[in-house]
Amino acid sequence: MKNINPFLWFDDGVEEAVNFYVSSFASAFETSRKEKETNISATSRYGDAMPHLKGKVMTVNFKLLGEEFIALNGGPVKDFTFNPSFSFFVSCKTEDEVNKLFKKISDGGEIRMPLDKYPFSERFAWLDDKYGISWQINLSGDAPKINPFLWFDNKAEEAMNYYTSLFSSLGNKSSEIKKLSRFGVNENGPMGKVQHAVFSLNGQEYMAMDSSPFKFSPAASLFINCDTQKEVDILWDKLLDGGNPMQCGWLTDKFGVTWQVVPTILMKLMSDQDKKKATRVMQEMMKMVKIESNDLIKAYEEV
Numbered sequence: 001m002k003n004i005n006p007f008l009w010f011d012d013g014v015e016e017a018v019n020f021y022v023s024s025f026a027s028a029f030e031t032s033r034k035e036k037e038t039n040i041s042a043t044s045r046y047g048d049a050m051p052h053l054k055g056k057v058m059t060v061n062f063k064l065l066g067e068e069f070i071a072l073n074g075g076p077v078k079d080f081t082f083n084p085s086f087s088f089f090v091s092c093k094t095e096d097e098v099n100k101l102f103k104k105i106s107d108g109g110e111i112r113m114p115l116d117k118y119p120f121s122e123r124f125a126w127l128d129d130k131y132g133i134s135w136q137i138n139l140s141g142d143a144p145k146i147n148p149f150l151w152f153d154n155k156a157e158e159a160m161n162y163y164t165s166l167f168s169s170l171g172n173k174s175s176e177i178k179k180l181s182r183f184g185v186n187e188n189g190p191m192g193k194v195q196h197a198v199f200s201l202n203g204q205e206y207m208a209m210d211s212s213p214f215k216f217s218p219a220a221s222l223f224i225n226c227d228t229q230k231e232v233d234i235l236w237d238k239l240l241d242g243g244n245p246m247q248c249g250w251l252t253d254k255f256g257v258t259w260q261v262v263p264t265i266l267m268k269l270m271s272d273q274d275k276k277k278a279t280r281v282m283q284e285m286m287k288m289v290k291i292e293s294n295d296l297i298k299a300y301e302e303v
Contacts, residue, residue, distance in 0.1 A: 001170065001172050001202055001224065001225065001226055001227055001231055002225040002226075002227060002264060003068065003202065003204070003225050004201060004202055004204055004222050004223065004224050004225070005068045005069060005070050005222070005223045005225070006067070006069050006070070006088070006148050006220065006221075006222065006223070007069075007070045007071075007072065007220070007221045007222065007223040007260060008069060008070070008071045008072065008082075008133065008219070008220060009072050009074045009077070009080050009218065009219045009220075009221070010071060010072065010073055010074065010131070011073075011074070011075060011076045011080075012073055012075070012076075013073075014057060014059075014060055014071045014072065014073040015043075015057055015060065017071065017131045018040060018060045018062050018071050019040075020129075020130075020131075021062070021064060021105075022038055022039060022040060022062055022064070023104075024101065024104035024105050025038045025064045025065060025101065025104075026038045026039075027100065027104060028097055028100035028101035028104055029065065029092075029097055029101075029144055032093065032097070032143075032144055037063055037065060037066035038063055038064050038065060039062065039063055040060060040061070040062045041061045041062060041063060041068075042059075042060070042061040043057060043059070043060050043061075044057075044058045044059045044270075044271070045057055045058055046058045047275060047278060047279055047282065048275065048276075048279040049279045049282035049283045049286070050282075056073060057073055058072065058073060059071065059072050059073075064146055065090075065144050065145055065146050066145070067145070067146040070223055077218075079217060079218070080217060080218050080219040081132065081217050081219055082128070082131070082132035082133050082134065082217065082219045082220060083132075083134070083214045083215075083217055084112065084126075084128065084134040084151060084212075084214055085150070085151045085152075085212050085214040085215060085216045085217070085256075086134070086148065086149070086150060086151075086216060086217070086220035086257075087126075087133075087134035087135060087136055087148075087149045087151070088133070088134070088135050088136070088146050088147070088148060088149060089135075089136045089138065089146065089147045089148075089149040089207050090135060090136065090137045090138065090144070090145075090146050091138055091140040091142055091143075091144060091145050091146075091147070092123075092137065092138065092139055092140060092144055093140070093141060093142060093143060093144055094139075095122075095123055095139055097144065098115070098123045098125075098137055098138070098139045099115070099123075101137055102115045102125050102127075102137050105127065105129050105135055105137070106125070106127045106129070107130065108129070108130030109127050109128050109129040109130045110127060110128045111125070111126075111127050112126040112127055112128065112134075113125055113126035113127075115137070121138050121139060122139050123138070123139035124136070124137065124138045124139065125137045132219075133220070136149060147198075147205050147206055147207045148206050148207070148222070149206070149207040149208070149209075150206060150207070150208045150216075150257065151208070151209055151210075151211075151212035151214065152194075152208060152209070152210055152212055152255060152256075153210075153211075153212050153215070153256070154190060154193055154210045154211060155210070155255050156193070156194035156197060156208040156209060156210045157180070157193075157194050157197075157210075158255070159208070159255040159257070160177050160197060160199045160208060161177070162255075163175070163199070163201055164176050164177060164199055164200075164201065166235070166238050166239070167201045167202055169234075170231060170234065170235075172202040172203075173200075173202045173203030174200045174202075174203050175199075175200055175201050175202060175203075176199065176200055177197060177198075177199045178198045178199060178200060178205070179196070179197060179198040180194060180196075180197040180198075181194075181195045181196050181197070182194060182195055183195045183210070183211075189209075189210060189211045190210060190211055193210035193211060194208060194209050194210045195209060195210070196208075196209050197209065215256055216252075216255075216256035216257050216258065217258075218246070218250065218252065218258040220258075221250070221257075221258035221259060221260055222257065222258070222259050222260070223259075223260045223262065224259060224260065224261050224262065225262065225264050226261060226262060226263050226264065227263075227264060228263070229263055229292070229293040229294070231263075232249075232261050232262070232263050232290070232291060232293070233290075235259075235261045236249075236251065236261045236290050239251055239253045239259050239261065240253070241253075241254065242254030245289050245290070246258075246289070247286070247288070247289060248260075248285055248286060248288060248289075248291070249261050249262045249266075249285075249288065249289075249290065249291040261290070261291065262291055263291055263293045263296075265293050265296060265297070266281070266285060266291060266293075266296055269281040269296055269297070269300045270282055270285075272300070277300050280299040280300060280302055281296050281299050281300050283299070284296055284298075284299035
């Protein structure tokens, strides 16, 4: 398995949104080496497989503080709406970074927790930006980084145990629960449930907590780049257990989190310079629920 990337589904205007994020982070962290890890790395466009969208930007791959994201112009779909159940926690080294990022990213958005001092942080803010994506900005004093933050409906510990066990079984990089604190008596949350946790999957760190008033939305998903069909099969079967399948390698697990389980060969074949071959692969993929590598290769090699 190569990596797991946050995947953002926009109705339209993905270029504008990505440019906003890259510009905001680059200017906020201009004195940090991490600023150099903030950029747009690749763009793809719709081709002959979807003639009504041909030439329009389909996906944009970009980095913010070294974290790789994928954004899609997917069109409006019912229930594909960003909400705080899946947010991004930004750790900043200096107060100046916190202030600059807050000013940039909050422009036109909605403030959930104002930029201020809190019992858990000297400088913190929580907001939804003008595109609906939720951000938590925190003064940590450590090197800047971003962690996907999952807010569960009182199943955070069960979900983390399930995910870390699954990814560990594949023999990949570190997959474990690293930190966990619980709500105590008279605290603002269900006693004994997860107040805050940090866990890793394939070396990537995530944060989690319980008592969410929101349901996870497929608008924000996790894209798994699988090296082999065997990895696809294992992850698909395990993550689908108790969940619901969707088209094109998408599924929602029993905790409500949406995943895309995709073999790396799909993107390789779809980006082939031979447009006819790439179109056949795209058309074949769009027929699938779980992605099958052999069928993609057959479509690619068709004479």
